[in-house]
Amino acid sequence: MKQRLAAIGTVETLPHRVAAFLSREIESGDLNPGARLPTEQELSEKFGVSRNVVREAIAQLRADGMIEARQGIGAFVLAPEQRAAIRIDREALKDTHNMERLFELRCILEAESAALAAARRSQEHLDAIKAALDRMSGEERWEDGSIDADLLFHREIARATGNSYIHTFISFVCEQIRQSIHYARLTNPLHDLVEVNVGEHVRIYDALVAGNPAAAEAAMRAHIIGAANRVGVRLPSARGDHTDGAR
Amino acid sequence: MKQRLAAIGTVETLPHRVAAFLSREIESGDLNPGARLPTEQELSEKFGVSRNVVREAIAQLRADGMIEARQGIGAFVLAPEQRAAIRIDREALKDTHNMERLFELRCILEAESAALAAARRSQEHLDAIKAALDRMSGEERWEDGSIDADLLFHREIARATGNSYIHTFISFVCEQIRQSIHYARLTNPLHDLVEVNVGEHVRIYDALVAGNPAAAEAAMRAHIIGAANRVGVRLPSARGDHTDGAR
DNA sequence: GATATACATATCATCCTACAACTCAATTAG
DNA sequence: CTAATTGAGTTGTAGGATGATATGTATATC
Numbered sequence: 262m263k264q265r266l267a268a269i270g271t272v273e274t275l276p277h278r279v280a281a282f283l284s285r286e287i288e289s290g291d292l293n294p295g296a297r298l299p300t301e302q303e304l305s306e307k308f309g310v311s312r313n314v315v316r317e318a319i320a321q322l323r324a325d326g327m328i329e330a331r332q333g334i335g336a337f338v339l340a341p342e343q344r345a346a347i348r349i350d351r352e353a354l355k356d357t358h359n360m361e362r363l364f365e366l367r368c369i370l371e372a373e374s375a376a377l378a379a380a381r382r383s384q385e386h387l388d389a390i391k392a393a394l395d396r397m398s399g400e401e402r403w404e405d406g407s408i409d410a411d412l413l414f415h416r417e418i419a420r421a422t423g424n425s426y427i428h429t430f431i432s433f434v435c436e437q438i439r440q441s442i443h444y445a446r447l448t449n450p451l452h453d454l455v456e457v458n459v460g461e462h463v464r465i466y467d468a469l470v471a472g473n474p475a476a477a478e479a480a481m482r483a484h485i486i487g488a489a490n491r492v493g494v495r496l497p498s499a500r501g502d503h504t505d506g507a508r
Numbered sequence: 509m510k511q512r513l514a515a516i517g518t519v520e521t522l523p524h525r526v527a528a529f530l531s532r533e534i535e536s537g538d539l540n541p542g543a544r545l546p547t548e549q550e551l552s553e554k555f556g557v558s559r560n561v562v563r564e565a566i567a568q569l570r571a572d573g574m575i576e577a578r579q580g581i582g583a584f585v586l587a588p589e590q591r592a593a594i595r596i597d598r599e600a601l602k603d604t605h606n607m608e609r610l611f612e613l614r615c616i617l618e619a620e621s622a623a624l625a626a627a628r629r630s631q632e633h634l635d636a637i638k639a640a641l642d643r644m645s646g647e648e649r650w651e652d653g654s655i656d657a658d659l660l661f662h663r664e665i666a667r668a669t670g671n672s673y674i675h676t677f678i679s680f681v682c683e684q685i686r687q688s689i690h691y692a693r694l695t696n697p698l699h700d701l702v703e704v705n706v707g708e709h710v711r712i713y714d715a716l717v718a719g720n721p722a723a724a725e726a727a728m729r730a731h732i733i734g735a736a737n738r739v740g741v742r743l744p745s746a747r748g749d750h751t752d753g754a755r
Numbered sequence: 756g757a758t759a760t761a762c763a764t765a766t767c768a769t770c771c772t773a774c775a776a777c778t779c780a781a782t783t784a785g
Numbered sequence: 786c787t788a789a790t791t792g793a794g795t796t797g798t799a800g801g802a803t804g805a806t807a808t809g810t811a812t813a814t815c
Contacts, residue, residue: 274798275797275798276797277571280571300765300766301766301767302766305799310798311799311800312800313560313563313797313798313799313800314798316560316564316767316768317564317567318567319767320523320564320565320567321567321568324527324568324572325571325593331766331767331807332766332768332805332807333805333806333807333808334767334806334808335766335767336766341676341679342659342663342679342683343683344679344680345595346572346593347593347594347595347676347680348593348594359673362672365624365671365673365674366674369620369621372620373616373619373620374616412589416589424609424612425609426596426606426612427609427612427613427616429588429594430677432589433591435589436589436590436591522768522769547795547796548796549795557769557770558770559770559771560769560770560771561770563796577797578777578796579776579777579778579795579796579797580777580778580779581777581778581779581794581795581796582795583795583796756815757815758813758814758815759812759813759814759815761810762809762810762811762812763808763809763811764809764810765807765809766807766808767804767806767807768805769802769805770801770802771801771802771803772799772800772802773798773800773801774799775796775797776795776796776797777794777795777797778794778795778796779792779793780793781790781791782790782791782792783789783790783791784787784788784790785786785787785789
Protein backbone atom coordinates (compact mmCIF):
# COMPACT_ATOMS: atom_id res chain seq x y z
CA MET A 262 0.00 0.00 0.00
CA LYS A 263 2.82 2.33 0.81
CA GLN A 264 4.23 1.15 -2.46
CA ARG A 265 1.06 1.83 -4.33
CA LEU A 266 0.58 5.26 -2.88
CA ALA A 267 4.04 6.16 -3.95
CA ALA A 268 3.41 4.73 -7.38
CA ILE A 269 0.29 6.78 -7.84
CA GLY A 270 1.79 9.92 -6.44
CA THR A 271 4.94 9.58 -8.48
CA VAL A 272 6.13 13.02 -9.35
CA GLU A 273 6.27 13.80 -13.00
CA THR A 274 9.93 13.78 -13.83
CA LEU A 275 11.19 15.86 -16.71
CA PRO A 276 12.03 12.88 -18.96
CA HIS A 277 8.55 11.54 -18.37
CA ARG A 278 6.97 14.79 -19.39
CA VAL A 279 9.06 15.06 -22.53
CA ALA A 280 8.29 11.44 -23.43
CA ALA A 281 4.60 12.02 -22.87
CA PHE A 282 4.67 15.07 -25.09
CA LEU A 283 6.42 13.30 -27.94
CA SER A 284 4.26 10.25 -27.48
CA ARG A 285 1.12 12.32 -27.77
CA GLU A 286 2.48 14.06 -30.83
CA ILE A 287 3.02 10.70 -32.44
CA GLU A 288 -0.33 9.25 -31.43
CA SER A 289 -2.18 12.29 -32.65
CA GLY A 290 -0.59 12.02 -36.06
CA ASP A 291 1.45 15.19 -35.90
CA LEU A 292 4.42 12.94 -36.43
CA ASN A 293 3.68 10.23 -38.96
CA PRO A 294 5.53 6.93 -39.15
CA GLY A 295 8.78 7.45 -41.00
CA ALA A 296 9.07 11.09 -39.98
CA ARG A 297 12.25 12.26 -38.38
CA LEU A 298 12.25 13.79 -34.95
CA PRO A 299 14.06 17.03 -34.24
CA THR A 300 17.63 16.52 -33.09
CA GLU A 301 18.34 16.00 -29.44
CA GLN A 302 19.79 19.47 -29.21
CA GLU A 303 16.76 21.06 -30.81
CA LEU A 304 14.48 19.19 -28.44
CA SER A 305 16.53 20.16 -25.42
CA GLU A 306 16.28 23.79 -26.46
CA LYS A 307 12.59 23.54 -27.27
CA PHE A 308 11.69 22.09 -23.89
CA GLY A 309 14.30 24.02 -21.99
CA VAL A 310 15.89 20.90 -20.50
CA SER A 311 19.28 19.31 -20.74
CA ARG A 312 20.18 16.89 -23.47
CA ASN A 313 20.38 14.16 -20.86
CA VAL A 314 16.70 14.53 -20.11
CA VAL A 315 15.83 14.33 -23.78
CA ARG A 316 17.92 11.20 -24.14
CA GLU A 317 16.16 9.49 -21.26
CA ALA A 318 12.81 10.38 -22.78
CA ILE A 319 13.86 8.98 -26.13
CA ALA A 320 15.21 5.87 -24.43
CA GLN A 321 11.70 5.16 -23.16
CA LEU A 322 10.04 5.64 -26.50
CA ARG A 323 12.70 3.55 -28.12
CA ALA A 324 12.22 0.71 -25.67
CA ASP A 325 8.54 0.73 -26.59
CA GLY A 326 9.38 0.48 -30.26
CA MET A 327 7.72 3.80 -30.91
CA ILE A 328 10.79 5.35 -32.44
CA GLU A 329 14.08 4.08 -33.76
CA ALA A 330 17.31 6.04 -33.37
CA ARG A 331 20.11 5.65 -35.85
CA GLN A 332 23.49 6.93 -34.98
CA GLY A 333 24.64 9.70 -37.26
CA ILE A 334 21.22 10.25 -38.82
CA GLY A 335 18.50 10.85 -36.33
CA ALA A 336 15.45 9.33 -34.69
CA PHE A 337 12.47 8.15 -36.71
CA VAL A 338 8.87 7.30 -35.88
CA LEU A 339 7.96 3.65 -36.34
CA ALA A 340 4.64 2.19 -37.42
CA PRO A 341 2.27 1.28 -34.58
CA GLU A 342 2.40 -2.40 -35.49
CA GLN A 343 6.08 -2.57 -34.71
CA ARG A 344 5.66 -1.59 -31.11
CA ALA A 345 7.30 -3.84 -28.59
CA ALA A 346 5.13 -2.82 -25.68
CA ILE A 347 1.62 -1.80 -24.78
CA ARG A 348 1.20 1.28 -22.70
CA ILE A 349 -2.06 3.00 -21.87
CA ASP A 350 -2.24 6.71 -21.31
CA ARG A 351 -3.82 7.13 -17.92
CA GLU A 352 -4.82 10.67 -18.65
CA ALA A 353 -6.99 9.37 -21.46
CA LEU A 354 -8.79 7.09 -19.01
CA LYS A 355 -10.44 10.07 -17.40
CA ASP A 356 -12.65 10.10 -20.46
CA THR A 357 -15.71 7.96 -19.79
CA HIS A 358 -15.80 6.70 -23.32
CA ASN A 359 -12.30 5.28 -23.01
CA MET A 360 -13.24 3.67 -19.73
CA GLU A 361 -16.13 2.01 -21.49
CA ARG A 362 -13.77 0.61 -24.10
CA LEU A 363 -11.46 -0.66 -21.42
CA PHE A 364 -14.30 -2.46 -19.66
CA GLU A 365 -15.31 -4.00 -22.95
CA LEU A 366 -11.81 -5.33 -23.46
CA ARG A 367 -11.78 -6.60 -19.92
CA CYS A 368 -15.02 -8.41 -20.46
CA ILE A 369 -13.68 -10.20 -23.50
CA LEU A 370 -10.52 -11.23 -21.73
CA GLU A 371 -11.94 -12.28 -18.43
CA ALA A 372 -15.10 -14.05 -19.52
CA GLU A 373 -13.36 -16.71 -21.56
CA SER A 374 -10.49 -16.88 -19.13
CA ALA A 375 -12.95 -17.73 -16.41
CA ALA A 376 -14.11 -20.64 -18.54
CA LEU A 377 -10.52 -21.79 -18.94
CA ALA A 378 -9.91 -21.43 -15.24
CA ALA A 379 -12.98 -23.51 -14.45
CA ALA A 380 -11.60 -26.30 -16.58
CA ARG A 381 -8.05 -26.17 -15.29
CA ARG A 382 -8.05 -24.85 -11.74
CA SER A 383 -6.30 -26.83 -9.05
CA GLN A 384 -7.18 -26.92 -5.37
CA GLU A 385 -4.32 -24.54 -4.65
CA HIS A 386 -5.84 -22.07 -7.11
CA LEU A 387 -9.26 -22.36 -5.53
CA ASP A 388 -7.79 -21.70 -2.10
CA ALA A 389 -6.10 -18.53 -3.29
CA ILE A 390 -9.29 -17.32 -4.97
CA LYS A 391 -11.31 -18.09 -1.86
CA ALA A 392 -8.87 -16.19 0.31
CA ALA A 393 -9.28 -13.08 -1.84
CA LEU A 394 -13.05 -13.49 -1.74
CA ASP A 395 -13.05 -13.71 2.04
CA ARG A 396 -10.92 -10.62 2.34
CA MET A 397 -13.34 -8.77 0.12
CA SER A 398 -16.42 -9.88 2.04
CA GLY A 399 -14.90 -8.72 5.31
CA GLU A 400 -14.96 -5.10 4.26
CA GLU A 401 -17.94 -2.90 4.93
CA ARG A 402 -17.54 -0.51 2.07
CA TRP A 403 -16.05 -0.81 -1.34
CA GLU A 404 -12.88 1.19 -0.92
CA ASP A 405 -9.16 0.79 -1.18
CA GLY A 406 -8.79 -2.33 0.91
CA SER A 407 -11.60 -4.25 -0.70
CA ILE A 408 -10.68 -3.00 -4.16
CA ASP A 409 -7.29 -4.60 -3.67
CA ALA A 410 -8.95 -7.85 -2.70
CA ASP A 411 -11.34 -7.51 -5.63
CA LEU A 412 -8.55 -7.18 -8.13
CA LEU A 413 -6.59 -9.95 -6.46
CA PHE A 414 -9.61 -12.20 -6.91
CA HIS A 415 -9.56 -11.53 -10.63
CA ARG A 416 -5.81 -11.95 -10.91
CA GLU A 417 -5.95 -15.28 -9.13
CA ILE A 418 -8.56 -16.52 -11.57
CA ALA A 419 -6.32 -15.42 -14.40
CA ARG A 420 -3.49 -17.33 -12.81
CA ALA A 421 -5.65 -20.43 -12.57
CA THR A 422 -5.81 -20.57 -16.36
CA GLY A 423 -2.20 -21.70 -16.26
CA ASN A 424 -1.45 -19.26 -19.06
CA SER A 425 1.06 -16.65 -17.95
CA TYR A 426 0.25 -14.35 -20.85
CA ILE A 427 -3.40 -14.27 -19.90
CA HIS A 428 -2.38 -13.51 -16.35
CA THR A 429 -0.14 -10.67 -17.51
CA PHE A 430 -2.76 -9.12 -19.76
CA ILE A 431 -5.58 -9.33 -17.27
CA SER A 432 -3.43 -7.98 -14.45
CA PHE A 433 -2.50 -5.09 -16.67
CA VAL A 434 -6.03 -4.23 -17.69
CA CYS A 435 -7.29 -4.53 -14.14
CA GLU A 436 -4.60 -2.19 -12.92
CA GLN A 437 -5.59 0.39 -15.52
CA ILE A 438 -9.16 0.11 -14.38
CA ARG A 439 -8.12 0.57 -10.79
CA GLN A 440 -6.47 3.82 -11.77
CA SER A 441 -9.47 5.06 -13.68
CA ILE A 442 -11.79 4.16 -10.83
CA HIS A 443 -9.56 6.18 -8.60
CA TYR A 444 -10.25 9.20 -10.78
CA ALA A 445 -13.92 8.43 -11.10
CA ARG A 446 -14.35 8.35 -7.32
CA LEU A 447 -12.96 11.83 -7.04
CA THR A 448 -15.82 13.23 -9.09
CA ASN A 449 -18.70 10.81 -8.54
CA PRO A 450 -19.00 9.12 -5.20
CA LEU A 451 -19.78 5.54 -6.12
CA HIS A 452 -22.64 3.48 -4.87
CA ASP A 453 -21.29 1.16 -2.26
CA LEU A 454 -23.26 -1.84 -3.29
CA VAL A 455 -20.99 -4.27 -1.56
CA GLU A 456 -23.58 -7.00 -1.23
CA VAL A 457 -24.28 -7.02 -4.95
CA ASN A 458 -20.60 -7.04 -5.81
CA VAL A 459 -19.77 -9.83 -3.39
CA GLY A 460 -22.73 -11.83 -4.58
CA GLU A 461 -21.50 -11.68 -8.15
CA HIS A 462 -18.09 -12.84 -7.06
CA VAL A 463 -19.52 -15.73 -5.12
CA ARG A 464 -21.39 -16.93 -8.20
CA ILE A 465 -18.13 -16.91 -10.16
CA TYR A 466 -16.35 -18.78 -7.42
CA ASP A 467 -19.07 -21.40 -7.19
CA ALA A 468 -18.84 -22.05 -10.92
CA LEU A 469 -15.09 -22.49 -10.62
CA VAL A 470 -15.48 -24.94 -7.77
CA ALA A 471 -18.02 -26.87 -9.80
CA GLY A 472 -15.63 -26.92 -12.73
CA ASN A 473 -18.34 -25.55 -14.98
CA PRO A 474 -16.76 -23.40 -17.73
CA ALA A 475 -20.00 -22.15 -19.26
CA ALA A 476 -21.36 -21.05 -15.89
CA ALA A 477 -18.08 -19.40 -14.94
CA GLU A 478 -18.03 -17.48 -18.19
CA ALA A 479 -21.60 -16.31 -17.82
CA ALA A 480 -21.09 -15.28 -14.20
CA MET A 481 -17.93 -13.37 -15.06
CA ARG A 482 -19.64 -11.61 -17.94
CA ALA A 483 -22.54 -10.59 -15.75
CA HIS A 484 -20.20 -9.39 -13.06
CA ILE A 485 -18.12 -7.18 -15.31
CA ILE A 486 -21.18 -5.63 -16.90
CA GLY A 487 -22.48 -4.98 -13.39
CA ALA A 488 -19.19 -3.57 -12.21
CA ALA A 489 -19.10 -1.23 -15.18
CA ASN A 490 -22.58 -0.01 -14.35
CA ARG A 491 -21.62 0.63 -10.75
CA VAL A 492 -18.85 2.98 -11.79
CA GLY A 493 -21.15 4.74 -14.20
CA VAL A 494 -20.22 3.02 -17.43
CA ARG A 495 -22.96 1.47 -19.50
CA LEU A 496 -21.37 -1.38 -21.38
CA PRO A 497 -22.81 -1.96 -24.85
CA SER A 498 -23.69 -5.61 -24.79
CA ALA A 499 -21.06 -7.63 -26.52
CA ARG A 500 -23.13 -9.61 -28.91
CA GLY A 501 -26.77 -9.09 -28.35
CA ASP A 502 -26.71 -6.02 -30.56
CA HIS A 503 -28.83 -6.92 -33.49
CA THR A 504 -28.49 -10.40 -34.81
CA ASP A 505 -28.41 -12.45 -31.70
CA GLY A 506 -26.08 -15.38 -31.82
CA ALA A 507 -27.76 -18.17 -29.98
CA ARG A 508 -24.84 -20.28 -29.08
CA MET B 509 34.43 -5.07 -28.76
CA LYS B 510 31.54 -3.17 -30.22
CA GLN B 511 30.54 -5.27 -33.14
CA ARG B 512 28.28 -3.91 -35.77
CA LEU B 513 25.05 -5.85 -35.90
CA ALA B 514 23.55 -5.61 -39.31
CA ALA B 515 20.33 -7.02 -37.94
CA ILE B 516 17.18 -5.06 -38.60
CA GLY B 517 17.01 -2.14 -36.29
CA THR B 518 18.08 -4.14 -33.28
CA VAL B 519 21.32 -2.45 -32.42
CA GLU B 520 22.32 -3.48 -28.97
CA THR B 521 22.91 -0.25 -27.18
CA LEU B 522 24.54 -0.17 -23.77
CA PRO B 523 21.46 1.07 -21.89
CA HIS B 524 19.46 -1.69 -23.52
CA ARG B 525 21.92 -4.32 -22.36
CA VAL B 526 21.94 -3.00 -18.82
CA ALA B 527 18.14 -2.82 -18.77
CA ALA B 528 17.89 -6.38 -20.07
CA PHE B 529 20.26 -7.59 -17.38
CA LEU B 530 18.35 -5.91 -14.57
CA SER B 531 15.04 -6.96 -16.06
CA ARG B 532 16.16 -10.58 -16.12
CA GLU B 533 17.39 -10.33 -12.56
CA ILE B 534 13.95 -9.11 -11.52
CA GLU B 535 12.01 -11.68 -13.51
CA SER B 536 14.13 -14.51 -12.21
CA GLY B 537 13.42 -13.49 -8.64
CA ASP B 538 16.95 -12.50 -7.73
CA LEU B 539 15.45 -9.12 -6.94
CA ASN B 540 12.11 -9.46 -5.21
CA PRO B 541 9.43 -6.76 -5.19
CA GLY B 542 10.30 -4.19 -2.59
CA ALA B 543 14.02 -4.80 -2.84
CA ARG B 544 16.31 -1.88 -3.43
CA LEU B 545 18.56 -1.78 -6.43
CA PRO B 546 22.22 -0.91 -6.07
CA THR B 547 22.92 2.79 -6.43
CA GLU B 548 23.48 4.21 -9.85
CA GLN B 549 27.15 4.61 -9.09
CA GLU B 550 27.51 1.00 -8.01
CA LEU B 551 25.76 -0.18 -11.14
CA SER B 552 27.90 1.98 -13.37
CA GLU B 553 30.99 0.51 -11.78
CA LYS B 554 29.65 -3.03 -11.92
CA PHE B 555 28.88 -2.83 -15.63
CA GLY B 556 31.80 -0.61 -16.48
CA VAL B 557 29.60 2.07 -18.04
CA SER B 558 28.88 5.67 -17.24
CA ARG B 559 26.20 6.69 -14.80
CA ASN B 560 24.36 8.17 -17.75
CA VAL B 561 23.93 4.78 -19.35
CA VAL B 562 22.66 3.34 -16.10
CA ARG B 563 20.18 6.16 -15.84
CA GLU B 564 18.81 5.52 -19.32
CA ALA B 565 18.44 1.84 -18.50
CA ILE B 566 16.60 2.66 -15.31
CA ALA B 567 14.42 5.13 -17.19
CA GLN B 568 13.20 2.28 -19.37
CA LEU B 569 12.43 -0.02 -16.47
CA ARG B 570 10.76 2.83 -14.70
CA ALA B 571 8.56 3.64 -17.65
CA ASP B 572 7.41 0.02 -17.64
CA GLY B 573 6.55 0.25 -13.97
CA MET B 574 9.07 -2.43 -13.17
CA ILE B 575 10.93 -0.25 -10.72
CA GLU B 576 10.26 3.00 -8.97
CA ALA B 577 12.99 5.53 -8.23
CA ARG B 578 12.69 7.91 -5.35
CA GLN B 579 14.94 10.87 -5.16
CA GLY B 580 17.28 10.78 -2.22
CA ILE B 581 16.55 7.15 -1.38
CA GLY B 582 17.05 4.78 -4.26
CA ALA B 583 15.27 2.59 -6.79
CA PHE B 584 12.93 -0.20 -5.76
CA VAL B 585 11.46 -3.21 -7.50
CA LEU B 586 7.69 -3.06 -7.93
CA ALA B 587 5.20 -5.91 -7.93
CA PRO B 588 4.35 -7.32 -11.37
CA GLU B 589 0.73 -6.16 -11.11
CA GLN B 590 1.76 -2.55 -10.95
CA ARG B 591 3.41 -2.50 -14.33
CA ALA B 592 2.41 0.28 -16.64
CA ALA B 593 3.34 -1.60 -19.78
CA ILE B 594 3.23 -5.05 -21.26
CA ARG B 595 6.34 -6.30 -22.92
CA ILE B 596 6.86 -9.84 -24.14
CA ASP B 597 10.27 -11.43 -24.20
CA ARG B 598 10.72 -12.62 -27.74
CA GLU B 599 13.44 -15.02 -26.75
CA ALA B 600 10.90 -16.87 -24.64
CA LEU B 601 8.65 -17.28 -27.66
CA LYS B 602 11.08 -19.72 -29.20
CA ASP B 603 9.68 -22.17 -26.70
CA THR B 604 6.75 -23.98 -28.29
CA HIS B 605 4.84 -24.07 -25.05
CA ASN B 606 4.90 -20.28 -24.81
CA MET B 607 3.78 -20.01 -28.39
CA GLU B 608 0.84 -22.20 -27.54
CA ARG B 609 -0.07 -19.87 -24.69
CA LEU B 610 0.17 -16.91 -26.98
CA PHE B 611 -2.13 -18.50 -29.53
CA GLU B 612 -4.59 -19.26 -26.78
CA LEU B 613 -4.63 -15.62 -25.75
CA ARG B 614 -5.02 -14.59 -29.35
CA CYS B 615 -7.97 -16.89 -29.77
CA ILE B 616 -9.74 -15.39 -26.77
CA LEU B 617 -9.13 -11.85 -27.97
CA GLU B 618 -9.92 -12.28 -31.63
CA ALA B 619 -12.90 -14.58 -31.46
CA GLU B 620 -15.11 -12.24 -29.50
CA SER B 621 -13.71 -9.23 -31.26
CA ALA B 622 -14.80 -10.74 -34.53
CA ALA B 623 -18.30 -10.92 -33.12
CA LEU B 624 -18.13 -7.27 -32.14
CA ALA B 625 -16.80 -6.34 -35.55
CA ALA B 626 -19.65 -8.19 -37.24
CA ALA B 627 -22.11 -6.11 -35.26
CA ARG B 628 -20.43 -2.77 -35.76
CA ARG B 629 -18.49 -2.80 -39.01
CA SER B 630 -19.10 -0.03 -41.52
CA GLN B 631 -18.73 -0.29 -45.28
CA GLU B 632 -15.37 1.42 -45.05
CA HIS B 633 -14.20 -1.27 -42.64
CA LEU B 634 -15.41 -4.02 -44.94
CA ASP B 635 -13.54 -2.48 -47.84
CA ALA B 636 -10.29 -2.38 -45.90
CA ILE B 637 -10.72 -5.97 -44.79
CA LYS B 638 -11.52 -7.06 -48.32
CA ALA B 639 -8.43 -5.31 -49.65
CA ALA B 640 -6.21 -7.24 -47.25
CA LEU B 641 -7.95 -10.45 -48.17
CA ASP B 642 -7.35 -9.85 -51.87
CA ARG B 643 -3.70 -9.11 -51.30
CA MET B 644 -3.39 -12.33 -49.40
CA SER B 645 -5.13 -14.40 -52.04
CA GLY B 646 -2.86 -13.06 -54.75
CA GLU B 647 0.20 -14.70 -53.25
CA GLU B 648 1.23 -18.18 -54.23
CA ARG B 649 2.97 -19.19 -51.07
CA TRP B 650 2.52 -18.19 -47.47
CA GLU B 651 5.60 -16.08 -46.97
CA ASP B 652 6.54 -12.59 -45.95
CA GLY B 653 4.29 -10.71 -48.33
CA SER B 654 1.19 -12.69 -47.60
CA ILE B 655 1.95 -12.84 -43.90
CA ASP B 656 1.84 -9.06 -43.88
CA ALA B 657 -1.52 -9.13 -45.60
CA ASP B 658 -2.69 -11.84 -43.24
CA LEU B 659 -1.90 -9.78 -40.17
CA LEU B 660 -3.34 -6.68 -41.76
CA PHE B 661 -6.59 -8.59 -42.28
CA HIS B 662 -6.73 -9.33 -38.57
CA ARG B 663 -5.80 -5.80 -37.58
CA GLU B 664 -8.51 -4.35 -39.79
CA ILE B 665 -11.08 -6.56 -38.14
CA ALA B 666 -9.86 -5.38 -34.77
CA ARG B 667 -10.23 -1.82 -35.98
CA ALA B 668 -13.77 -2.51 -37.11
CA THR B 669 -14.76 -3.14 -33.49
CA GLY B 670 -14.41 0.60 -32.98
CA ASN B 671 -12.52 -0.07 -29.77
CA SER B 672 -8.99 1.30 -29.95
CA TYR B 673 -7.81 -0.76 -27.00
CA ILE B 674 -8.90 -3.95 -28.67
CA HIS B 675 -7.08 -2.84 -31.80
CA THR B 676 -3.93 -2.13 -29.83
CA PHE B 677 -3.95 -5.42 -27.98
CA ILE B 678 -4.65 -7.55 -31.02
CA SER B 679 -2.05 -5.73 -33.10
CA PHE B 680 0.46 -6.35 -30.38
CA VAL B 681 -0.27 -10.03 -29.97
CA CYS B 682 -0.28 -10.57 -33.72
CA GLU B 683 3.08 -8.90 -34.03
CA GLN B 684 4.54 -11.15 -31.35
CA ILE B 685 3.21 -14.14 -33.23
CA ARG B 686 4.73 -12.90 -36.44
CA GLN B 687 8.10 -12.81 -34.74
CA SER B 688 7.75 -16.26 -33.31
CA ILE B 689 6.64 -17.65 -36.66
CA HIS B 690 9.77 -16.15 -38.09
CA TYR B 691 11.81 -18.29 -35.73
CA ALA B 692 9.66 -21.34 -36.27
CA ARG B 693 10.17 -21.20 -40.01
CA LEU B 694 13.92 -21.32 -39.51
CA THR B 695 13.68 -24.74 -37.92
CA ASN B 696 10.54 -26.29 -39.39
CA PRO B 697 9.63 -25.47 -42.95
CA LEU B 698 5.92 -24.86 -42.74
CA HIS B 699 3.25 -26.44 -44.83
CA ASP B 700 2.20 -23.92 -47.39
CA LEU B 701 -1.47 -24.62 -47.19
CA VAL B 702 -2.47 -21.34 -48.74
CA GLU B 703 -5.83 -22.54 -49.96
CA VAL B 704 -6.87 -23.68 -46.53
CA ASN B 705 -5.73 -20.47 -44.94
CA VAL B 706 -7.43 -18.25 -47.48
CA GLY B 707 -10.59 -20.32 -47.22
CA GLU B 708 -10.73 -19.76 -43.49
CA HIS B 709 -10.31 -16.03 -43.98
CA VAL B 710 -13.07 -15.92 -46.56
CA ARG B 711 -15.46 -17.55 -44.13
CA ILE B 712 -14.66 -14.89 -41.55
CA TYR B 713 -15.16 -12.15 -44.09
CA ASP B 714 -18.47 -13.54 -45.23
CA ALA B 715 -19.75 -13.57 -41.68
CA LEU B 716 -18.70 -9.97 -41.24
CA VAL B 717 -20.48 -8.95 -44.42
CA ALA B 718 -23.57 -10.77 -43.25
CA GLY B 719 -23.34 -8.99 -39.91
CA ASN B 720 -23.56 -12.30 -38.10
CA PRO B 721 -21.62 -12.11 -34.82
CA ALA B 722 -21.99 -15.75 -33.86
CA ALA B 723 -20.77 -16.96 -37.25
CA ALA B 724 -17.88 -14.51 -37.24
CA GLU B 725 -16.80 -15.66 -33.83
CA ALA B 726 -16.98 -19.31 -34.77
CA ALA B 727 -15.10 -18.77 -38.02
CA MET B 728 -12.39 -16.81 -36.28
CA ARG B 729 -12.01 -19.44 -33.61
CA ALA B 730 -11.72 -22.18 -36.18
CA HIS B 731 -9.20 -20.16 -38.13
CA ILE B 732 -6.89 -19.48 -35.22
CA ILE B 733 -6.95 -23.08 -34.11
CA GLY B 734 -6.11 -24.03 -37.67
CA ALA B 735 -3.37 -21.45 -37.94
CA ALA B 736 -1.84 -22.72 -34.73
CA ASN B 737 -1.86 -26.23 -36.08
CA ARG B 738 -0.17 -25.15 -39.27
CA VAL B 739 2.77 -23.71 -37.36
CA GLY B 740 3.03 -26.84 -35.28
CA VAL B 741 1.11 -25.76 -32.20
CA ARG B 742 -1.76 -27.89 -31.01
CA LEU B 743 -4.13 -25.54 -29.25
CA PRO B 744 -6.00 -26.97 -26.30
CA SER B 745 -9.52 -25.98 -27.16
CA ALA B 746 -10.74 -23.01 -25.19
CA ARG B 747 -14.04 -24.39 -24.06
CA GLY B 748 -15.78 -26.17 -26.89
CA ASP B 749 -14.68 -29.65 -25.91
CA HIS B 750 -13.99 -29.89 -22.28
CA THR B 751 -15.19 -33.41 -22.89
CA ASP B 752 -11.98 -34.52 -21.26
CA GLY B 753 -13.51 -33.01 -18.17
CA ALA B 754 -12.67 -35.89 -15.86
CA ARG B 755 -10.58 -33.89 -13.52
C1' DG C 756 33.84 14.16 -67.87
C1' DA C 757 33.23 10.24 -64.66
C1' DT C 758 34.64 7.94 -60.79
C1' DA C 759 36.93 7.46 -56.48
C1' DT C 760 39.00 9.26 -52.49
C1' DA C 761 39.45 12.51 -48.64
C1' DC C 762 37.43 15.85 -45.89
C1' DA C 763 33.82 18.43 -43.42
C1' DT C 764 29.55 18.29 -41.19
C1' DA C 765 25.61 16.57 -38.68
C1' DT C 766 23.90 13.40 -35.48
C1' DC C 767 23.56 9.98 -32.02
C1' DA C 768 26.38 7.27 -28.22
C1' DT C 769 28.96 7.54 -24.34
C1' DC C 770 31.56 9.61 -20.76
C1' DC C 771 32.62 13.06 -17.31
C1' DT C 772 32.01 16.56 -13.74
C1' DA C 773 29.24 19.47 -11.12
C1' DC C 774 25.41 20.92 -8.65
C1' DA C 775 20.45 20.81 -6.99
C1' DA C 776 16.85 18.45 -4.43
C1' DC C 777 15.57 15.15 -1.40
C1' DT C 778 15.87 11.65 2.52
C1' DC C 779 17.56 9.83 6.53
C1' DA C 780 20.28 9.50 10.59
C1' DA C 781 23.52 11.30 13.74
C1' DT C 782 24.74 15.19 16.29
C1' DT C 783 24.00 19.15 18.87
C1' DA C 784 21.52 22.94 21.29
C1' DG C 785 17.94 23.95 24.32
C1' DC D 786 14.46 14.32 26.68
C1' DT D 787 13.02 17.08 22.67
C1' DA D 788 13.78 19.61 18.70
C1' DA D 789 16.58 21.75 15.40
C1' DT D 790 20.87 21.41 12.73
C1' DT D 791 24.10 19.29 10.22
C1' DG D 792 26.12 15.99 7.21
C1' DA D 793 26.44 12.03 4.19
C1' DG D 794 24.23 9.45 0.69
C1' DT D 795 21.19 9.18 -3.40
C1' DT D 796 18.61 10.45 -7.30
C1' DG D 797 17.49 14.50 -10.61
C1' DT D 798 19.26 17.84 -13.85
C1' DA D 799 22.68 20.58 -16.33
C1' DG D 800 26.30 21.18 -19.65
C1' DG D 801 30.31 20.05 -22.03
C1' DA D 802 33.67 16.82 -24.25
C1' DT D 803 34.83 12.99 -27.06
C1' DG D 804 33.92 8.88 -30.01
C1' DA D 805 31.19 6.53 -33.68
C1' DT D 806 28.52 6.65 -37.77
C1' DA D 807 26.14 8.42 -41.87
C1' DT D 808 25.82 11.96 -45.47
C1' DG D 809 27.14 15.42 -48.53
C1' DT D 810 30.90 18.06 -50.83
C1' DA D 811 35.12 19.06 -52.72
C1' DT D 812 39.20 17.41 -54.58
C1' DA D 813 42.11 14.28 -57.10
C1' DT D 814 42.83 10.75 -60.42
C1' DC D 815 42.02 8.45 -64.63
